[in-house]
Amino acid sequence: MTQTPDQKPPRAGAARGPSPQDDEPLLVVRDLSVVFPSRRTVARNGAGGGSGSGSDHGAVWAVDRLSLEIRRGETLALVGESGSGKSMTALSLLRLVPEPGRIASGEVRLAGEDLLRLPEAAMRRVRGDRIAMVFQEPMTSLNPVLSIGRQVAEAIRVHRRVSWRAALARAGELLEQVAIPDARDRLDAYPHEFSGGMRQRVMIAMALACEPELILADEPTTALDVTVQAQILELLKRLTRERGTALMLITHDLGVVARYADRVAVMYAGKLMEQGDARAVYARPRHPYTLGLMASVPRLDDPPGRRLVPIPGQPPDLSELPPGCRFAPRCAFVHGRCREERPTLLQAPGAASGHLRSCFGFEEPSGPQGAGAPARAGTPAGEGTER
Amino acid sequence: MRTFLLRRLLAAIPTLLIVSLIVFFAIRLIPGDVIDLMLAQNDIATGTDRARIEAALGMDRPLVLQYVVWLGGALRGDLGTSLWQNTPVTAQIAERLPISFELGLLAMLVALLFAVPIGVYSAIRQDTAGDYLTRSFSLLMLAIPGFWLGTLVMVFPSVWWRWAPPLDYTPFFADPVANLAHMLVPATLLGLSLSAVTMRMTRTMMLEVLRQDYIRTARAKGLSEGVVIVRHALRNGLVPVVTLVGLQAPILIGGAVIMEQIFVIPGMGLLLLEAVFQRDYPVISGVFLVVGIAVLSINLLVDLSYALLDPKTRRA
Numbered sequence: 001m002t003q004t005p006d007q008k009p010p011r012a013g014a015a016r017g018p019s020p021q022d023d024e025p026l027l028v029v030r031d032l033s034v035v036f037p038s039r040r041t042v043a044r045n046g047a048g049g050g051s052g053s054g055s056d057h058g059a060v061w062a063v064d065r066l067s068l069e070i071r072r073g074e075t076l077a078l079v080g081e082s083g084s085g086k087s088m089t090a091l092s093l094l095r096l097v098p099e100p101g102r103i104a105s106g107e108v109r110l111a112g113e114d115l116l117r118l119p120e121a122a123m124r125r126v127r128g129d130r131i132a133m134v135f136q137e138p139m140t141s142l143n144p145v146l147s148i149g150r151q152v153a154e155a156i157r158v159h160r161r162v163s164w165r166a167a168l169a170r171a172g173e174l175l176e177q178v179a180i181p182d183a184r185d186r187l188d189a190y191p192h193e194f195s196g197g198m199r200q201r202v203m204i205a206m207a208l209a210c211e212p213e214l215i216l217a218d219e220p221t222t223a224l225d226v227t228v229q230a231q232i233l234e235l236l237k238r239l240t241r242e243r244g245t246a247l248m249l250i251t252h253d254l255g256v257v258a259r260y261a262d263r264v265a266v267m268y269a270g271k272l273m274e275q276g277d278a279r280a281v282y283a284r285p286r287h288p289y290t291l292g293l294m295a296s297v298p299r300l301d302d303p304p305g306r307r308l309v310p311i312p313g314q315p316p317d318l319s320e321l322p323p324g325c326r327f328a329p330r331c332a333f334v335h336g337r338c339r340e341e342r343p344t345l346l347q348a349p350g351a352a353s354g355h356l357r358s359c360f361g362f363e364e365p366s367g368p369q370g371a372g373a374p375a376r377a378g379t380p381a382g383e384g385t386e387r
Numbered sequence: 388m389r390t391f392l393l394r395r396l397l398a399a400i401p402t403l404l405i406v407s408l409i410v411f412f413a414i415r416l417i418p419g420d421v422i423d424l425m426l427a428q429n430d431i432a433t434g435t436d437r438a439r440i441e442a443a444l445g446m447d448r449p450l451v452l453q454y455v456v457w458l459g460g461a462l463r464g465d466l467g468t469s470l471w472q473n474t475p476v477t478a479q480i481a482e483r484l485p486i487s488f489e490l491g492l493l494a495m496l497v498a499l500l501f502a503v504p505i506g507v508y509s510a511i512r513q514d515t516a517g518d519y520l521t522r523s524f525s526l527l528m529l530a531i532p533g534f535w536l537g538t539l540v541m542v543f544p545s546v547w548w549r550w551a552p553p554l555d556y557t558p559f560f561a562d563p564v565a566n567l568a569h570m571l572v573p574a575t576l577l578g579l580s581l582s583a584v585t586m587r588m589t590r591t592m593m594l595e596v597l598r599q600d601y602i603r604t605a606r607a608k609g610l611s612e613g614v615v616i617v618r619h620a621l622r623n624g625l626v627p628v629v630t631l632v633g634l635q636a637p638i639l640i641g642g643a644v645i646m647e648q649i650f651v652i653p654g655m656g657l658l659l660l661e662a663v664f665q666r667d668y669p670v671i672s673g674v675f676l677v678v679g680i681a682v683l684s685i686n687l688l689v690d691l692s693y694a695l696l697d698p699k700t701r702r703a
């Protein structure tokens with residue numbers, strides 16, 4: 001059981017894992033923005049940057065008013081091309097955005113409590129204990145001069161009052177659970193004696209150490225061999241399911257999404273493009289960007305000989321975003337309105353409730369209004385514009 | 388580990404041989420000749436005297452032969468006899484070496500005590516006023532010659548407050564307090580000039596290490612910043628710093644020679660200086676050889692401390 005001294009009364013001691021009466025999500029992110037000030041901004045305006053995307057010239061809004069939710073025990077996949085802001089989103093949940101970046105606005109509520117308002121000391125009690133993270137780079141994410149056992153045991157000792165001896169014994173158990181051969185005999189081993197896959201297992205053991213409520217896994221298999229990738233994902237999925245731990249699985253591989261995620265959020269240039277049930281999104285994407293991502297990777301249900309089509313063009317320079325839809329320069333369905341107004345994340349017409357997208361509609365790209373009337377029946381005020 | 392040590396020791400042999408060659412021949416290139424000095428002191432200047440002295444000192448034989456004889460002695464631990472004092476060079480060095488060693492050790496201690504904490508501070512407060520201040524200070528230390536600072540410390544307090552650093556040497560085991568009181572000022576001055584480079588190195592390494600992924604991992608565990616810096620960053624950052632301190636050993640020795648003279652410490656530096664003025668070739672050669680061995684040993688120690696700090700070399 002996780003100790004959560006800071007929790008508000010109604011949530012205190014809430015059972016982990018999905019429970020039916022528990023309709024408040026574990027994690028609620030609202031309007032989260034992460035900004036990297038431009039050199040010029042720092043030099044000229046000092047600390048005072050602009051707010052809102054685009055108004056501060058040269059500043060990079062790596063995450064731009066992003067909102068999402070994760071339920072207890074749920075696996076949410078965060079998908080997008082490299083540079084779309086996935087890592088910054090995850091790091092901002094732990095308040096570990098690297099300098100000179102900073103969280104500019106928003107709320108990150110963990111079981112109701114806004115982490116962005118916590119004092120640093122209280123935030124430290126959240127890190128590793130209630131939210132743990134597995135990083136993309138197993139080769140460099142472990143300290144080369146400390147033994148594996150020490151690094152795992154340390155993760156326990158930060159948050160639990162136990163002796164080194166007890167923590168090391170527990171570390172041995174954890175390493176066994178992540179299927180490291182001869183785990184107990186290898187507590188004294190150093191990271192350089194392990195392969196990338198084994199190091200990532202160590203990272204997972206470390207993340208599990210305090211039985212957190214949420215694990216953030218940032219492309220945990222990208223740096224690994226294809227054969228090892230599936231093993232690591234299976235392991236992560238099994239261990240989180242067994243414990244009822246929520247998982248935010250960051251990936252750029254939609255195949256992974258279909259197999260391992262309950263829900264998916266698709267990110268592009270700092271903003272969410274589409275969000276919904278993983279199977280539904282995989283079966284029928286409601287956003288041109290998701291469609292493009294799917295066309296660019298192989299699928300299990302591909303007909304033989306299907307050609308992979310990469311999305312044309314490059315992700316935009318985040319310091320100079322286009323005025324309208326930020327995907328417009330690369331979108332095959334772009335129409336007039338797309339270049340002038342910014343779409344917001346709304347219920348996708350005709351899709352199951354909770355399937356959201358940020359697009360003016362592309363199913364019938366004939367008229368200047370985008371999607372036709374029947375398709376828009378689901379949304380009360382049409383597909384809205386930001387501002 | 389043992390093969391590593393053995394290999395390093397074997398590799399040291401040719402180096403030492405080259406050192407001995409340079410030491411032996413280069414010294415005899417110093418203008419002015421020991422015989423001239425002796426004759427001048429004794430006010431007798433006849434050719435026969437000269438030949439007699441040369442023969443007595445074994446200096447009438449060909450230089451190469453002299454070298455072979457000297458090297459043969461050195462291998463057996465006999466560095467010859469002083470041309471002036473008629474005492475064995477090894478005895479003279481044995482008396483002086485511990486004194487210089489103490490000075491060097493104290494200086495290194497002072498350097499690390501200053502450099503590491505300040506370097507770390509400078510790194511974690513990068514680009515703040517404190518960082519600039521410590522960096523300027525280290526630049527100043529780098530720019531000021533040790534002998535100048537030493538002279539200043541000797542002269543000004545005595546002029547202003549009629550106080551001067553103690554200059555009468557007491558052996559450590561006779562009176563440790565008096566000994567340390569004498570050594571403190573020169574060791575601090577020497578240490579400060581060493582700490583300048585070490586401080587900058589510590590800062591650079593810490594900045595580098597703090598960018599590493601495993602530091603982010605440590606923070607994500609919920610560790611406090613102090614633990615992150617001391618346990619996770621410093622150990623990684625110190626490996627190159629240790630090397631640097633080792634590489635500074637020759638600079639340290641050079642500085643010690645000057646400090647020993649200013650503060651009248653009867654160490655190797657003072658011995659060398661006297662020997663050079665008197666063209667006492669066996670003493671000069673002996674001192675240099677011992678210094679060479681010392682530098683090589685320090686380098687070996689540095690490599691061994693690598694193993695302590697870096698597990699990758701430990702198992703190799």
Ligand SMILES: Nc1ncnc2c1ncn2[C@@H]1O[C@H](COP(=O)(O)OP(=O)(O)O)[C@@H](O)[C@H]1O
Pocket residue numbers: 036060062080081082083084085086087088089098099100101318
């Ligand atoms: N140190 C930095 N300075 C400026 N911009 C940065 C920095 N780090 C990241 N960014 C910006 O943040 C964006 C998102 O980065 P990231 O979250 O790492 O993307 P992802 O994880 O999706 O590949 C990048 O495209 C880049 O523009």
Ligand code: SF4
Pocket residue numbers: 287288289325326327328329331332333334335338343358359360361362
């Ligand atoms: S809003 Fe327009 S440009 Fe943007 S994704 Fe939809 S159709 Fe494409």
Ligand SMILES: [Mg+2]
Pocket residue numbers: 083086087088136218219
């Ligand atoms: Mg990333």
